[in-house]
Amino acid sequence: MxxxxxxxxxxxxxxxxxxxxxxxxxxxxxxxxxxxxxxxxxxxxxxxxxxxxxxxxxxxxxxxxxxxxxxxxxxxxxxxxxxxxxxxxxxxxxxxxxxxxxxxxxxKEDALADFREVRRLQPAVTAAAAGIRRIESELKGGAGFVEAAKGGPRRKITKEEMMQLQELEERVRSVAQQLQVAKDRKQGAASGKRRLELTAEEMSRIPEGTKTYEAVGKMFVMTPLDEVKAHLADKVSAQEKRLKNFEASIEYLEKASKEADSNWMEMVNTIRKA
The missing domain is CATH 1.25.40.10 (Tetratricopeptide repeat domain)
Incomplete structure (x- = not known):
């Protein structure tokens, strides 16, 4: 080099x-x-x-x-x-x-239209499906009202119930946003790992004894080829660990997302049956 x-x-x-x-x-x-x-x-x-x-x-x-x-x-x-x-x-x-x-x-209605468009374009986006269910349920009850039973009379939601619904709704949004961040970070880590692997492939073709340099801050320092390769291998290994951590986070957040959505729906159904 x-x-x-x-x-x-x-x-x-x-x-x-x-x-x-x-x-x-x-x-x-x-x-x-x-x-x-x-x-x-x-x-x-x-x-x-x-x-x-x-x-x-x-x-x-x-x-x-x-x-x-x-x-x-x-x-x-x-x-x-x-x-x-x-x-x-x-x-x-x-x-x-x-x-x-x-x-x-x-x-809500504008949000529902966008969630539906997301599902049309990419049916696998489960967070959009959850958003559709959540908003349709709210709109079905009408502003400030829920059905006491199918075909039955309506009653006003109490202040306490409204606060509980809002807290659960915020939880659903928060988890969905955290999940998106985790997925973005996983994608970035995967791209970084691939770049390192490509660099390692190029380094493997360099003849032994070739003078090589390694970036240290804003400087380049002459470093033996074997050390450069070892450092690259360490970086690839570190990226693999990051990927596994992100995958674990995504798995946890996907479960949390389903749980949050389920809790919200359970609260809505409880109010309807009251």
């Missing part, structure tokens, strides 16, 4: 600004660390770069919508999802995120 380029110097005054890719990467890193406000800032800087394409801009704005959901900034989440859907009408992530935000804002 030939000698690496010199370490990058600090940007000089008047230097070109960072690329949108750099801002996106920073945003992704903040998102993975659950620093959602910082992620929003980085994603915003990315989409404001003049050289970014429409498709990449839509992807980043969709990521920003998820961050705003996690921050419970539902109005802004809807705005971001709208921007994405204006250019990518079938973007399932944007539809689901808008549906979640609309439901949190109390715009």
């Amino acid at each position: 030939s000698a690496p380029p010199a370490p990058a110097a600090e940007p000089a005054e008047g230097a070109a600004p960072a690329s949108w890719e750099a801002f996106k990467t920073a945003g992704n890193d903040f998102y993975k660390a659950s620093k959602f406000e910082s992620a929003v800032d980085s994603y915003t800087q990315a989409v404001e770069c003049a050289d970014i394409g429409e498709a990449d801009k839509a992807t980043i704005i969709c990521n920003r919508a998820q961050c705003r959901l996690m921050l419970k900034d539902y109005e802004k989440a809807v705005e971001d999802a709208n921007l994405v859907l204006a250019v990518q009408a079938d973007n399932v992530k944007a539809l689901f995120r808008r549906a979640s935000a609309l439901e949190a804002l109390g715009k």
Whole structure:
């Protein structure tokens, strides 16, 4: 491997600004660390770069919508999802995120329409199915009312019952959002692992005795080839562990999501039968 380029110097005054890719990467890193406000800032800087394409801009704005959901900034989440859907009408992530935000804002019918569209485009999205059941059940009872029994009279929901329903509904949304974060992180870890594996494959073709360098911060340090390979193997192993941890988290959250949805439906049915 030939000698690496010199370490990058600090940007000089008047230097070109960072690329949108750099801002996106920073945003992704903040998102993975659950620093959602910082992620929003980085994603915003990315989409404001003049050289970014429409498709990449839509992807980043969709990521920003998820961050705003996690921050419970539902109005802004809807705005971001709208921007994405204006250019990518079938973007399932944007539809689901808008549906979640609309439901949190109390715009049930609009949220229901989005959840149904998600199910039409991707029937396997179980969280959308849960959203449909949840909202249809609420709308069936009418604003502030539930059916006492099928075909029977209606009665007002008590204040205590309404508070319990709202708490359960918030739990459903919270778990769904945590599940989405875990899935996003798993996808990122899988991509990182694949990049490391490809690098390891390239390194395996380098003849023994070749001078190799390894990045240390902003510098490159000459490192024996065997050590570079060993370090890569360690990184691949670490990514595999991260993947397993994310898979375990996803399994747990999927169970928690089903439980939260079941608890909500049980509460609704209890009220109806009262």
